[in-house]
Amino acid sequence: MTKPKVLISDKMDPNAARIFEERGCEVDVITGETPEELKARIGEYDGLAIRSSTKVTKDILDAADNLKVIGRAGIGVDNVDIPAASAKGVVVMNTPFGNSITTAEHAISMLLALARQIPEANARTKAGEWPKKDFMGVEVTGKTLGLIGAGNIGAIVASRARGLKMKVMAYDPFLTPERALEMGVEKVDLGTLLERADFITLHTPLTDETRNILSRERIEAAKPGVRIVNCARGGLIDEAALKDALESGHVAGAALDVFLEEPAKENPLFDAPNFICTPHLGASTTEAQVNVALQVAEQMADYLVDGGVTNALNVPSLSAEEAPRLKPYITLGEKLGSLVGQLEGPDVQSLSVEVEGAAAELNLKPIVAAVLAGMMRSWSDTINMVNAPILAKERGLKVSETRTAKEGDYHTLLRVVANTPDRRREVAGSLFGNNQARLVEIAGTRIETELEGHMLYIVNEDAPGFIGRLGLTLGDAGVNIGNFHLGRRLPDKHKGGDAVLMLTLDQQPSDAVQDAVCALEGVRKVRSLSF
Numbered sequence: 001m002t003k004p005k006v007l008i009s010d011k012m013d014p015n016a017a018r019i020f021e022e023r024g025c026e027v028d029v030i031t032g033e034t035p036e037e038l039k040a041r042i043g044e045y046d047g048l049a050i051r052s053s054t055k056v057t058k059d060i061l062d063a064a065d066n067l068k069v070i071g072r073a074g075i076g077v078d079n080v081d082i083p084a085a086s087a088k089g090v091v092v093m094n095t096p097f098g099n100s101i102t103t104a105e106h107a108i109s110m111l112l113a114l115a116r117q118i119p120e121a122n123a124r125t126k127a128g129e130w131p132k133k134d135f136m137g138v139e140v141t142g143k144t145l146g147l148i149g150a151g152n153i154g155a156i157v158a159s160r161a162r163g164l165k166m167k168v169m170a171y172d173p174f175l176t177p178e179r180a181l182e183m184g185v186e187k188v189d190l191g192t193l194l195e196r197a198d199f200i201t202l203h204t205p206l207t208d209e210t211r212n213i214l215s216r217e218r219i220e221a222a223k224p225g226v227r228i229v230n231c232a233r234g235g236l237i238d239e240a241a242l243k244d245a246l247e248s249g250h251v252a253g254a255a256l257d258v259f260l261e262e263p264a265k266e267n268p269l270f271d272a273p274n275f276i277c278t279p280h281l282g283a284s285t286t287e288a289q290v291n292v293a294l295q296v297a298e299q300m301a302d303y304l305v306d307g308g309v310t311n312a313l314n315v316p317s318l319s320a321e322e323a324p325r326l327k328p329y330i331t332l333g334e335k336l337g338s339l340v341g342q343l344e345g346p347d348v349q350s351l352s353v354e355v356e357g358a359a360a361e362l363n364l365k366p367i368v369a370a371v372l373a374g375m376m377r378s379w380s381d382t383i384n385m386v387n388a389p390i391l392a393k394e395r396g397l398k399v400s401e402t403r404t405a406k407e408g409d410y411h412t413l414l415r416v417v418a419n420t421p422d423r424r425r426e427v428a429g430s431l432f433g434n435n436q437a438r439l440v441e442i443a444g445t446r447i448e449t450e451l452e453g454h455m456l457y458i459v460n461e462d463a464p465g466f467i468g469r470l471g472l473t474l475g476d477a478g479v480n481i482g483n484f485h486l487g488r489r490l491p492d493k494h495k496g497g498d499a500v501l502m503l504t505l506d507q508q509p510s511d512a513v514q515d516a517v518c519a520l521e522g523v524r525k526v527r528s529l530s531f
């Protein structure tokens, strides 16, 4: 098996490369490339490990023909076009906790540095000025800190701020009253926070809802003399409005670690009074960088090597322990889905995945995704388990799942029922010794066969002599039959009625061969299939 190939395209702790190698991946570390250079290179890789510098745009993804996973060694994924990655079938994962303490500590450092103007005092002291009379700070004790965003980092900031004896309030629409109580913060609306906070610190992701959350109007509505810290994302604050407010003195100080445009080599805020900044250093501690590097490499290798999915933002999680148990069902689901797709084409309007026996204990999401991927791949080869559920939803396909713990005739059974506007197609499969995927029922007929290679599906009138004629027709055309499975359609099991045949052939039958089979007496349907 060829080794999965991973590109690390941002500066990352060397532990990441070490883990990739230990887990059987080939790894290249190539940082600082232009988008054009990355685009030219990305086609070779199965995995891309990034921090915030690499921008994974649709343009890059369009060239990423082998890419299976993007791993963000850190939290924010606003530098990845997630819808484009999903459409391409690429899993996007991050490391949601590895740098949160470090980033919270940076926010607190910025808050204290701002309160005491440490950066400017430091620079002027070193310049020989001894400017003692120019600096008059404020205490934080007893002051109100307003958190915008009270998730992982916000919660750590709150606990540290309470240690500094600040009163903490939070605006976060997803914060429950119970969690606010547990965090020791007052849950408020944004208007109240702006009105009452002496310090504001932002800890939300950058999304369409949070972009410009500190807009000009909101900055103007904030308490006069407020100090603002942003160690989350640049786009959260209207930078021009912040500069005006710093100049007018309405905002007494601002500390930014992040900017609308990064790297921020020039920014109008640099000249504003009481403005301090760092170059996106929130996550830059030895501890955090080791954490996120180890974690991202383990997670990506889990996916590339074993199929495990952790901390993915665009697919459900699947632990590395669960993945091997699910793997044979995923193969079975893909094959049954493919069979349905090949027989019914894109007319399927609803699909139900029903499991019985041992399969009923499993996480069905990946199995359903596999059935959808198998089915839709027979119409479009860019479909996989990541994008199939999204595309199915976009097409308005209704998908349902049911599970029955009781075993039927098989210890485990996966049944796929698809409805088109004018028919219902039902197929079922099971796992045989060594977890081999087999079809066990098609067209109401018991047939046990592997779904492999080139196959012919034939429905014919069950009458003597047919099998001989079929054998002769294929033989005359030089088509060798590898396997032959025959069943009588239920319920006319005993005689007459229809028979169903599944043949495995050594080569794909030409149209002429299919026509010749079709022309045989008693044949009702012939379909060439490939798996």
Ligand SMILES: NC(=O)C1=CN([C@@H]2O[C@H](COP(=O)(O)OP(=O)(O)OC[C@H]3O[C@@H](n4cnc5c(N)ncnc54)[C@H](O)[C@@H]3O)[C@@H](O)[C@H]2O)C=CC1
Pocket: 074, 075, 076, 077, 096, 099, 100, 103, 148, 149, 150, 151, 152, 153, 154, 171, 172, 173, 174, 175, 203, 204, 205, 206, 209, 210, 231, 232, 233, 257, 258, 280, 281, 282, 283, 284
């Ligand atoms: N400066 C740096 O180096 C770093 C920056 N970050 C940034 O910090 C952000 C927050 O990280 P975590 O706390 O770990 O994320 P998180 O997901 O745990 O918390 C984010 C919180 O924001 C809240 N939120 C979402 N929409 C909101 C809205 N419209 N208004 C108010 N709150 C809203 C969510 O409910 C959630 O509680 C990340 O998304 C990332 O952009 C993270 C790490 C390092």
Ligand SMILES: O=C(O)C(=O)COP(=O)(O)O
Pocket: 051, 052, 053, 073, 074, 075, 076, 077, 099, 280, 281, 282, 283, 284
């Ligand atoms: O984890 C995050 O969201 C960060 O912003 C950290 O960014 P970085 O990995 O230091 O470029």
